[in-house]
Amino acid sequence: MSTPTVTSAGPAEPMTHRQIMKAFSGLLLALLVAMLSSTIVSNALPTILADLHGSQSQYTWVVTATLLTSTATTPLWGKLSDLFSKKLLYQLAIVIFTLGSALGGIAQSMPELIAYRALQGIGLGGLQALIQVVIAAMISPRDRGRYSGYIGATFAVATVSGPLVGGLIVDSPLGWRWCFWVCVPVAVAAFVVLGRTLHLPVLTRKVKIDWLGATLLVGGVALLLIWVSLAGKSFAWGSWTTVAYVGGALVSLGLAVFVESRASEPVLPLRLFRNRTITLSVLGTLAVGTAMFGGSVFLGQYYQIARGFSPTHAGLMTMPLVLGLFLSSTVSGQVISRTGRTKPFMVAGAVLLLVGLGLLSTVDHATNLTLMGSYLAVMGIGIGFLMQNLVLVVQNTVAMHDMGSASSVVTFFRTLGGSAGVSALGAVLSAQVATNVSAALGGKGGGAGGGSLDLKALPEPVRAVVRTAYGDATGKVFLIAACIAVVTLLAVVLMRETPLRASLDLREEAAPEEAETVEFQPIQQAHAPRHARTDDRPRAWFEPEQQPVSPVHGVVLTPDGAPVVGAAVTLTDAAGHQVARTSTNDVGGYRLPAPGSGHHILITAAPEHTPEAVALDLAGRPLHHDVTMARADSLVSVH
Structure with missing residues (x-):
């Protein structure tokens, strides 16, 4: 896509x-x-x-x-x-x-x-x-x-x-x-x-x-609401009609979850x-x-x-x-x-x-x-x-x-x-x-x-x-x-309170205040991994005429949206040699210089969190990649 x-x-x-x-x-x-x-x-x-x-x-x-x-x-x-x-x-x-x-x-x-x-x-x-x-x-x-x-x-x-x-x-x-x-x-x-x-x-x-997931979701919800509306009046709560309505709703919603998880x-x-x-x-x-x-x-x-x-x-x-x-x-x-x-x-x-x-x-x-x-x-x-x-x-x-x-x-x-x-x-x-x-x-x-x-x-x-x-x-x-x-x-x-951000998008929070501003055109990248997006915003952290490197930047968050502060973010080449290393700032933001292009590995580590590693396909252009780090006591891991 x-x-x-x-x-x-x-x-x-x-x-x-x-x-x-x-x-x-x-x-x-x-x-x-x-x-x-x-x-x-x-x-x-x-x-x-x-x-x-x-x-x-x-x-x-x-x-x-x-x-x-x-x-x-x-x-x-x-x-x-x-x-x-x-x-x-x-x-x-x-x-x-x-x-x-x-x-x-x-x-x-x-x-x-x-x-x-x-x-x-x-x-x-x-x-x-x-x-x-x-x-x-x-x-x-x-x-x-x-x-x-x-x-x-x-x-x-x-x-x-x-x-x-x-x-x-x-x-x-x-x-x-x-x-x-x-x-x-x-x-x-x-x-x-x-x-x-x-x-x-x-x-x-x-x-x-x-459309299949939408149909199953609508059908399951509709069956539940119809059952609640008619039970006790048109038929008894403990009747076989109730079993049919509830069973049909559960099957429809279960199939919807299965379809949605793979769509x-x-x-x-x-x-x-x-x-x-x-x-x-x-x-x-x-x-x-x-x-x-x-x-x-x-x-x-x-x-x-x-x-x-x-x-x-x-x-x-x-x-x-x-x-x-x-x-x-x-x-x-x-x-x-x-x-x-x-x-x-x-x-x-x-x-x-x-x-x-x-x-x-x-x-x-x-x-x-x-x-x-x-x-x-x-x-x-x-x-x-x-x-x-x-x-x-x-x-x-x-x-x-x-x-x-x-x-x-x-x-x-x-x-x-x-x-x-x-x-x-x-x-x-x-x-x-x-x-x-x-x-x-x-x-x-x-x-x-x-x-x-x-x-x-x-x-x-x-x-x-x-x-x-x-x-x-x-x-x-x-x-x-x-x-x-x-x-x-x-x-x-x-509910854990997260301070309201002052930007329209999460990834804007990762930009440092002293960043330079230059214009970039949206880049098409067919093989970028999930969550990795070429930069389609006018914000960047370098002047390309003076520094021929392309930044990899983004934000590191927990699954519930809280920033991971002080996480170590390392970029290596395909052979495992370290290219750049930094730590996330107070809003979970990071940026790394990435000279050249080709296959690289982005590794993120932080105390009390599960380390994350993901392959990036760099093309000599700015690349935005957000990282979600699960806590060590959680099995959730999102790349």
């Missing part, structure tokens, strides 16, 4: 604040429309289901269909962004999302609406995955915090205005269909703004997309999970997704069904959650940009998320609403501290050529947590409501939990029973979410 080259799609140098803000406006518009699609519909769902004669299980599927397709396609969007134009992919995601939104507004039945929501989710998966990738291509991790406030503000605006606008639309003569159509002009505006303002270098290379361009690179930070971030983000998606879905249902509020009033009641999210993400982003430290905020966020969900597990049909608002604020602050920072710490530990895959991994598991969480918690809520109604009616209302949600069609005594049943069952949903949040707390506590 040929070496990547950069074609001119814009300036290769870092973008100015003005350029970033212009492009950021389009990204935020796209993020706004993506969030609006969920928050507007959430308060309209009880009305939609009453109009289309839907049930509790279909209520969950309107949400799950979007989450399922967005979750399953997220890794594919992320991988494609490492191979093709990020800008064109982002615009394609907007087009698919807009088409799904427009069709959703004309749905005539629940199955039809669910299908259009699934199409909408494919575009949503791209919007969620690619916004983090595009931001990473424009802004260094150290500076990214100052812009996260804008992202937090967008989340807040969408989450506050979505339920309010959705409630107003449902309560107005326009009707619920405009909850889908109102997103279309905003999406079109985002498409146009991005086309005019977003200019990034385009990575072009010969690639072979791993030249895997959709979900398994080597990323050798990085401790990425693995812990994935575990930590599961509960964040469950809390974020589950909170928006079940809170709207609680306020409307259990407390009898209108869609507009229900939207107002969630404002403490949104304000907590906005304030915490904005403040933490500014402080992190100044200090470069993320772990204190993530630990605090995990604790607050656990406390908030624990408090919400105590709610019932008569809980004081002011007290419940304070519970929501605590949960919102916790989510704000965690959501962006879990992605940020992952992006800080990977090189730019893996940025799309690594960012999409975190987004994938966050939406997977949301998808599975909404499905599983919806099943729990439905079963608990049925039990509560049956108990209240003396065993005569066992099917109420999964029946019609059109309370107006019920007699007043039965309506009161159903309201009480929903209110009392909601606390159990948040109790389960709190148990999942314990995993997030453990993950962030165990």
Whole structure:
């Protein structure tokens, strides 16, 4: 496979604040429309289901269909962004999302609406995955915090205005269909703004997309989510149907792992999970997704069904959650940009998320609403501290050529947590409501939990029973979410903090401050070993007219992305004679002069680490080679 080259799609140098803000406006518009699609519909769902004669299980599927397709396609969007134009992919995601939104507004039945929501989710998966990738291509991790406030503000605006606008639309003569159509002009505006303002270098290379791995991954995840959604309603948890779904999912995912481990361009690179930070971030983000998606879905249902509020009033009641999210993400982003430290905020966020969900597990049909608002604020602050920072710490530990895959991994598991969480918690809520109604009616209302949600069609005594049943069952949903949040707390506590870098790419950190700057054209090298890349950047450490040597340079890191300081790096020729020797600096960087060309051996050694040796094929040109050193007590060794 040929070496990547950069074609001119814009300036290769870092973008100015003005350029970033212009492009950021389009990204935020796209993020706004993506969030609006969920928050507007959430308060309209009880009305939609009453109009289309839907049930509790279909209520969950309107949400799950979007989450399922967005979750399953997220890794594919992320991988494609490492191979093709990020800008064109982002615009394609907007087009698919807009088409799904427009069709959703004309749905005539629940199955039809669910299908259009699934199409909408494919575009949503791209919007969620690619916004983090595009931001990473424009802004260094150290500076990214100052812009996260804008992202937090967008989340807040969408989450506050979505339920309010959705409630107003449902309560107005326009009707619920405009909850889908109102997103279309905003999406079109985002498409146009991005086309005019977003200019990034385009990575072009010969690639072979791993469609088999992608299909197996999507199939395995889909089977698991469908099983969680239907078990307990369409069939028993302990039935042979469950065995078929779970067995099929495990076989599909097992084959996906096998295929991905051997693919030249895997959709979900398994080597990323050798990085401790990425693995812990994935575990930590599961509960964040469950809390974020589950909170928006079940809170709207609680306020409307259990407390009898209108869609507009229900939207107002969630404002403490949104304000907590906005304030915490904005403040933490500014402080992190100044200090470069993320772990204190993530630990605090995990604790607050656990406390908030624990408090919400105590709610019932008569809980004081002011007290419940304070519970929501605590949960919102916790989510704000965690959501962006879990992605940020992952992006800080990977090189730019893996940025799309690594960012999409975190987004994938966050939406997977949301998808599975909404499905599983919806099943729990439905079963608990049925039990509560049956108990209240003396065993005569066992099917109420999964029946019609059109309370107006019920007699007043039965309506009161159903309201009480929903209110009392909601606390159990948040109790389960709190148990999942314990995993997030453990993950962030165990995470090792790495100071945020001030460069866009990892390899830029290896360059000494006193380096000379000369221009080099990208070099094609067909036989370079894995991770060995010819230098396609204007930075070098010599003047070729004065010193006829070609540097070998790079960075030495541990599998979890920490620099190995003071490692001995030796370059020998094919006969074993030492050519050059140096030690890594305080960011793990090294450079060695390499006179001539031909086959050489690069040997790296450091105390408490496993020595590494790799063959390099020098061609008289600058060569970049990163080294990953496993600790002596680990069997992981990456060349």
